[in-house]
Every structure is written in C-alpha cells, then in structure tokens.
Amino acid sequence: MASKLLSRVRAVPARLGYPRPFSPTLAAFAPSRLLSDAAAAGAGDSPPASASPAPRPSGSSGKLEHNAGCSSVRSSLKDSELAKFSAIADTWWDSEGPFKPLHRMNPTRLAFIRSTLCRHFGKDPSSARPFEGLKVVDVGCGGGILSEPLARMGASVTGVDAVDKNIKIASIHADLDPVTSTIEYCCTTAEKLVEEQRKFDAVISLEVIEHVADPAEFCKSLAALTIPEGAIVISTINRSMRAYATAIVAAEYLLRWLPKGTHQWSSFLTPEELALILQRSSISVKEMAGFVYNPLTGRWSLSDDVGVNFIAFGTKNSQ
Numbered sequence: 001m002a003s004k005l006l007s008r009v010r011a012v013p014a015r016l017g018y019p020r021p022f023s024p025t026l027a028a029f030a031p032s033r034l035l036s037d038a039a040a041a042g043a044g045d046s047p048p049a050s051a052s053p054a055p056r057p058s059g060s061s062g063k064l065e066h067n068a069g070c071s072s073v074r075s076s077l078k079d080s081e082l083a084k085f086s087a088i089a090d091t092w093w094d095s096e097g098p099f100k101p102l103h104r105m106n107p108t109r110l111a112f113i114r115s116t117l118c119r120h121f122g123k124d125p126s127s128a129r130p131f132e133g134l135k136v137v138d139v140g141c142g143g144g145i146l147s148e149p150l151a152r153m154g155a156s157v158t159g160v161d162a163v164d165k166n167i168k169i170a171s172i173h174a175d176l177d178p179v180t181s182t183i184e185y186c187c188t189t190a191e192k193l194v195e196e197q198r199k200f201d202a203v204i205s206l207e208v209i210e211h212v213a214d215p216a217e218f219c220k221s222l223a224a225l226t227i228p229e230g231a232i233v234i235s236t237i238n239r240s241m242r243a244y245a246t247a248i249v250a251a252e253y254l255l256r257w258l259p260k261g262t263h264q265w266s267s268f269l270t271p272e273e274l275a276l277i278l279q280r281s282s283i284s285v286k287e288m289a290g291f292v293y294n295p296l297t298g299r300w301s302l303s304d305d306v307g308v309n310f311i312a313f314g315t316k317n318s319q
C-alpha cells in the first residue's frame, strides 16, 4: 500500500526544480492510521509484515527537565520523547554529534523554506534578508539550529521547545551574535502559545511531529498560530519500509548517527496522512519535496522522492 500511495505523490505534475506542487486527491486516500488514533497505533518501532518577546526560559523542573506549562490545554507532550532530547541537549551545536544529520540537512531544508516562503509572501529570494518583516515561530526548535539562520535571513523569530535544557542551550548560543540574540526563545508548547493568542505569518516545525503525542491535535495548534493566508512548513519521516531500513536500522543501529530508539517507526506519517490532517486543520498543502542523502558526498538535496525524509509547505485558508 505504501508504494501505491507514494506513486501517487510522484505522479504530481512535474516542473523544473524543487519544491514541486503537491495536489493529491485527498479523498482518494484511506490512511491506515488516522492521526488522533496515532497514540493507540501500538508500541514498537518495527513495521508490520505488510507495511502500509518573552522572558528567557525559567529554571527547569521535574526529572525530564521540561517546563512547558500547558496544564489547561490538551498537551502534545510525550514525556518519553522529551527525555531523549533532554539527555543529549548539550550536544546541539556539536556538528559531529547526535544532531549531525540535522546540521547536514540544514542548508537543504533552508533552501526549501526560502523558496516557498519567498514565493508565498512575494519576497526576493536573492536578497540577503528575504524574510524581513515576517514573524516566524519555530516550534520544537531544539538548540536553535534552524531558528538562527531564519533570524539571519531577517525574520523576527520565536523559538519554542518543550525541553527547558534545549531552550537554555539555544539562548546561550544565540546570544553570541547580536543578530541572533533578537530571537525570542521560550520553553513552551504550540498549544500554550495558542492559549496566549499568539499569531505568526509563518509556522515552522521540522522533525517534531513524529515525537508528539497526538499529531492531529498538534497540527490544529500549528494552524491556530498561523494568520489567515499565512504559511506552515513541516518536515518529518515517511512511514515506509525504506524509512524503517534507513532512518532507523541504518541511522541508529549501523551508522550510529543517532542514539538507538530516537525514532519509533509507528509514529511516522505518510505524506498523504500529513496532508490530510493539515487539511482538516484548514491548511492546504501546496508543495512537497523529499530529502535524499548522497553517501559519496555526504550531502542532502531536494528531490521528488518523498519515500523517507520529506518536507511540506501549506497555507492557511483565508477565513
């Protein structure tokens, strides 16, 4: 089933360059795992036989050292996931450490973000600061490896993460440069920002949705943070057999790029599932691209192969 669905994505009308437009007929898909049910999808990371300007962060509290303060709203938090990131928080800026893959992917994902946001907001992609005037939130910002380049590209950036240690590391690093010291970092969640009625031109959440408790609720919060006709960019890992082989077996067990257990295969979403839950949150996915790794050069590039890592750009409906 996965290959059938992926072939539909590849069937999207091609044009030169990436990202490419994304226009699946969502009604035609029958996702095997609709996402409020995600948490109940079962434990384990093996595929089935047939795969289908706020204050800087406060002190940490609790053994997981997250302090996201979301008592009165439905929480996207999954403590077991946050514990994994808390344990390696001090390695965020070690480009050879556990976050090496994200460091390596950064130029490629920034190219996608620059291209899609500039086109959507009528900005000049060749400008040094193309995002000047845009308010952007980076949800699940970790140590800030995406927030910082976004700020350098002129955006007014808010970075939020549920792990207090991440926010501390991000703040210390950002303060080393006057441009990035403007980033508003806060240990909180998307749903808490919604409760505070915050709004942004663009909401970006890369490699986070596979770690949250309820992807559909999480997307609703991301959508609520977005102004009408604003933009959302989400990246994640496809729930495909290839992703199991590469993102889990190879990356965690053979190459040891990531700590074992970083990813749960059952928590991944297919591109169609992501587009569907976003559509249910009034977000239309307009463009999608895959990231492919070249082991000879050690570089990532954009591709129409969304079989493993992929990124989606959507816009919020106007009403």
Ligand SMILES: C[S@@+](CC[C@H](N)C(=O)[O-])C[C@H]1O[C@@H](n2cnc3c(N)ncnc32)[C@H](O)[C@@H]1O
Binding pocket: 076, 077, 078, 081, 082, 085, 086, 102, 139, 140, 141, 142, 143, 145, 146, 160, 161, 162, 163, 166, 188, 189, 190, 205, 206, 207, 208, 211, 212, 213
């Ligand atoms: C794989 S890292 C990605 C970091 C960053 N987005 C990037 O791509 O460079 C996932 C991050 O999401 C954070 N996170 C997980 N669940 C979260 C939630 N419900 N709300 C906010 N942050 C969350 C983790 O603490 C971690 O820093």
